[in-house]
Amino acid sequence: MSELQPVMWKNNKLILLDQSRLPQEEKYMEITRHEQLIDAIKRLAVRGAPAIGVAAAYGAVTAAQEIKTNNLEEFKSELKSITRRIGASRPTAVNLTWAVERLENIAENAADIPGLKQDLLKEATNIHHEQIESDLRMAGIGAKLLKKGDTVLTHCNTGALATAGSGTALGIIKQAYSTGMITHVIATETRPLLQGSRLTAYELKKNGIPFHLITDSTAGALMKQGKINAVITGADRIAANGDTANKIGTYTLAVLAKEHRIPFYVAAPMSTVDIKIESGVEIEIEERPSYEVTSFQGVISSPEGINVYNPAFDVTPHDYISAIITERGIIREPYWS
Amino acid sequence: MSELQPVMWKNNKLILLDQSRLPQEEKYMEITRHEQLIDAIKRLAVRGAPAIGVAAAYGAVTAAQEIKTNNLEEFKSELKSITRRIGASRPTAVNLTWAVERLENIAENAADIPGLKQDLLKEATNIHHEQIESDLRMAGIGAKLLKKGDTVLTHCNTGALATAGSGTALGIIKQAYSTGMITHVIATETRPLLQGSRLTAYELKKNGIPFHLITDSTAGALMKQGKINAVITGADRIAANGDTANKIGTYTLAVLAKEHRIPFYVAAPMSTVDIKIESGVEIEIEERPSYEVTSFQGVISSPEGINVYNPAFDVTPHDYISAIITERGIIREPYWS
Numbered sequence: 115m116s117e118l119q120p121v122m123w124k125n126n127k128l129i130l131l132d133q134s135r136l137p138q139e140e141k142y143m144e145i146t147r148h149e150q151l152i153d154a155i156k157r158l159a160v161r162g163a164p165a166i167g168v169a170a171a172y173g174a175v176t177a178a179q180e181i182k183t184n185n186l187e188e189f190k191s192e193l194k195s196i197t198r199r200i201g202a203s204r205p206t207a208v209n210l211t212w213a214v215e216r217l218e219n220i221a222e223n224a225a226d227i228p229g230l231k232q233d234l235l236k237e238a239t240n241i242h243h244e245q246i247e248s249d250l251r252m253a254g255i256g257a258k259l260l261k262k263g264d265t266v267l268t269h270c271n272t273g274a275l276a277t278a279g280s281g282t283a284l285g286i287i288k289q290a291y292s293t294g295m296i297t298h299v300i301a302t303e304t305r306p307l308l309q310g311s312r313l314t315a316y317e318l319k320k321n322g323i324p325f326h327l328i329t330d331s332t333a334g335a336l337m338k339q340g341k342i343n344a345v346i347t348g349a350d351r352i353a354a355n356g357d358t359a360n361k362i363g364t365y366t367l368a369v370l371a372k373e374h375r376i377p378f379y380v381a382a383p384m385s386t387v388d389i390k391i392e393s394g395v396e397i398e399i400e401e402r403p404s405y406e407v408t409s410f411q412g413v414i415s416s417p418e419g420i421n422v423y424n425p426a427f428d429v430t431p432h433d434y435i436s437a438i439i440t441e442r443g444i445i446r447e448p449y450w451s
Numbered sequence: 452m453s454e455l456q457p458v459m460w461k462n463n464k465l466i467l468l469d470q471s472r473l474p475q476e477e478k479y480m481e482i483t484r485h486e487q488l489i490d491a492i493k494r495l496a497v498r499g500a501p502a503i504g505v506a507a508a509y510g511a512v513t514a515a516q517e518i519k520t521n522n523l524e525e526f527k528s529e530l531k532s533i534t535r536r537i538g539a540s541r542p543t544a545v546n547l548t549w550a551v552e553r554l555e556n557i558a559e560n561a562a563d564i565p566g567l568k569q570d571l572l573k574e575a576t577n578i579h580h581e582q583i584e585s586d587l588r589m590a591g592i593g594a595k596l597l598k599k600g601d602t603v604l605t606h607c608n609t610g611a612l613a614t615a616g617s618g619t620a621l622g623i624i625k626q627a628y629s630t631g632m633i634t635h636v637i638a639t640e641t642r643p644l645l646q647g648s649r650l651t652a653y654e655l656k657k658n659g660i661p662f663h664l665i666t667d668s669t670a671g672a673l674m675k676q677g678k679i680n681a682v683i684t685g686a687d688r689i690a691a692n693g694d695t696a697n698k699i700g701t702y703t704l705a706v707l708a709k710e711h712r713i714p715f716y717v718a719a720p721m722s723t724v725d726i727k728i729e730s731g732v733e734i735e736i737e738e739r740p741s742y743e744v745t746s747f748q749g750v751i752s753s754p755e756g757i758n759v760y761n762p763a764f765d766v767t768p769h770d771y772i773s774a775i776i777t778e779r780g781i782i783r784e785p786y787w788s
Contacts, residue, residue, distance in 0.1 A: 137754045300760075303753075311744070312752055315754050326758045327744055327745065327757055327758070328760050329643050329667070329699065329761070330666070330667050330668040330700075338702060338765075362666065362668055366671035366703060369671055372710075407640060407665070407666055410747040410748065414475065415640075415645050415648050415649060416648040420652050421662065422663060423664075423669060424666070424669075428675075
């Protein structure tokens with residue numbers, strides 16, 4: 115079946131599915147200015163580390179369309195100042211930096227402005243196609259880790275909406291279901307922004323895969339009842355030693371999986387691995403605004419003026435991870451260190 | 452300072468604070484028919500095992516006011532059929548059964564209807580006053596387990612709103628703060644019904660106690676950062692061996708506390724201990740409607756028609772519990788078995 119398309123390049127324009135409005139509304143936005151893209155990334159209209167990377171790549175093409183000068187060096191300089199800003203729109207996802215750097219390299223080597231624009235689009239399209247192929251390879255590789263009849267628990271959204279391909283963890287789950295391996299999925303709602311109930315439930319339902327939605331804190335009870343056979347999550351940044359930053363709550367699931375002797379897998383493309391950093395200690399964790407916790411879509415759920423701690427991610431140390439599934443194969447300790 | 456009053460008997464009527472409307476609105480409801488009480492218990496307008504017990508006790512008085520017959524035996528029979536229904540309004544909290552049984556015993560021994568009505572009110576008032584005294588004793592006992600400078604994490608709401616006294620776990624926290632022992636509280640929001648963000652945050656703010664609100668799945672990350680010194684939760688039913696049913700997510704917090712070598716305390720009055728059952732396996736766990744998870748205060752957050760698993764409680768095995776704090780002292784293994 116055809117996948118959801120969170121990021122598209124159509125009629126020479128970047129089109130984003132506004133994920134902040136799902137599942138109520140499938141609304142697409144035309145991005146014609148890089149400021150719109152930065153805003154979309156910040157407010158999670160486009161989210162998921164690989165999808166942000168693809169959107170940022172096309173965003174560099176959009177940025178090139180905005181620049182007025184005919185002087186090549188000025189053009190390159192203006193472009194770089196914009197791509198730097200796109201690259202800084204969220205701190206944790208390494209794919210964002212990686213995609214922006216690929217586009218910056220293309221721009222640096224360009225000999226003229228029309229060629230530069232063409233090459234940028236070609237490279238952005240390459241990044242997108244590589245993601246699609248990488249997801250498919252990863253799905254085939256990861257599905258082999260699951261057994262017939264398994265119920266798999268996943269966190270946040272790691273599907274088509276998160277990668278602009280078929281997904282990482284959820285791509286594996288879809289593949290394993292289509293080949294008759296797994297029979298049931300448990301999706302955590304993933305507070306505060308409910309990517310599980312809004313997006314994963316939406317994708318699972320569209321794909322006709324049987325699942326139950328649970329609150330994040332129900333995972334432990336289900337594991338204790340013996341109802342979960344494996345946990346698979348995505349990743350936003352992976353250190354050389356395998357320590358993995360992912361959506362807040364991932365670490366808790368990893369601790370629970372260890373306690374119940376359930377395999378805990380991370381699925382991520384190699385572009386998520388940041389071999390420049392040795393361990394998770396070096397990963398910057400984005401703290402997000404308190405209103406994400408004190409309200410939901412405008413409905414206030416807490417007293418006013420209280421303190422909130424709202425990190426978007428946590429770090430799961432490598433020794434809680436059974437294996438990391440990439441498009442190049444299944445990686446185990448000592449990972450890349 | 453004066454405590455919040457979730458359950459009151461005023462002008463010969465049961466008055467409940469509608470907790471489902473907090474923190475937006477402090478609205479009190481007059482309960483003149485037992486059906487209103489059953490509805491209030493079911494939709495969690497009154498919640499917290501001890502507060503439900505107190506409300507149910509006064510509810511028996513309300514029920515007696517409704518019965519028209521002048522025949523004593525008919526009166527007793529009608530009353531018992533109503534108190535049975537009140538007792539069955541929620542399955543997990545043992546205080547509910549316990550309070551109803553105390554009132555039923557009073558009714559059984561009555562010699563005439565006016566005397567029966569008086570005795571019911573006296574017993575309901577006794578139960579309420581015993582709860583207030585029990586909470587105060589428990590707070591003094593439990594506060595001694597905490598050390599100067601501790602940051603304590605708590606789950607759900609276990610304060611005045613939950614007991615109609617000063618609270619169990621939150622009562623201890625308030626006491627420990629007032630004597631300068633603990634300096635900071637972490638309150639989990641407690642999905643799906645957000646008793647943490649709606650009620651605990653409200654009580655902590657009213658009491659001027661410094662705290663941060665977090666999503667439930669942020670607890671693991673905070674523990675890993677070494678920022679939590681103790682976890683204290685309440686209980687809805689405790690088996691003779693110490694296995695404790697409490698708000699969903701409690702078990703996860705207990706597993707996390709064990710992994711991080713943080714003491715995990717349960718605070719509950721002896722009325723919560725059900726010595727008739729040997730272990731947690733025998734505790735019936737209430738499953739609640741899916742809309743609690745698929746929507747957030749009336750805002751739909753999931754696709755329609757999906758499956759949800761929404762248990763209100765989970766069971767924490769006794770070996771994850773450092774001690775159970777009661778009004779009669781600190782109990783440790785082998786608990787009551």
